[in-house]
Amino acid sequence: MAAYVIVEIEITDLETYQGYTKLTPATLEKYNGKFVVRGGQYESLEGDWKPNRIVLLEFPSVDRAKEWWNSPEYTPAKAIRQKAANTKMIVVEGYQS
Template structure:
């Protein structure tokens, strides 16, 4: 069952954050996930959620997300991500 990672992304340093993207993209590909959406122009229709950039990734399963998120390969990129951006991340599994 597919799982979706939804990210509210606020990049503080685009050049620095590119290092994160360059390193993480092959890791995402390796686990069979794919980038569905990156949109810096979202429009809030109701409520007060207004992500500067909305990102959505599709993974094969919620367990695949958790395995990726907690993997030793991803660990150094978390620090890079935190250095150059602020994120809110949720995962949900399709039924």
């Protein structure tokens, strides 16, 4: 079942964060992950949520998403992101009808 990594990011150091955006796409391939949303424009429809940046990643499963997050390929990019941004990140199972 598909899984989604939902990320809310507040960039605190844009110059450093650009290194993260360059490294991350290549780390997804091995784990069959892909960007669905990558910081596009948004409009709040309900509530008081005002995120700075939203990213949505899709993986074939929760296990595959967690393998990517813990992978040696993603570790250097993750360290850059953690230095250059405040992040909230969850993984959620997709809906199977």
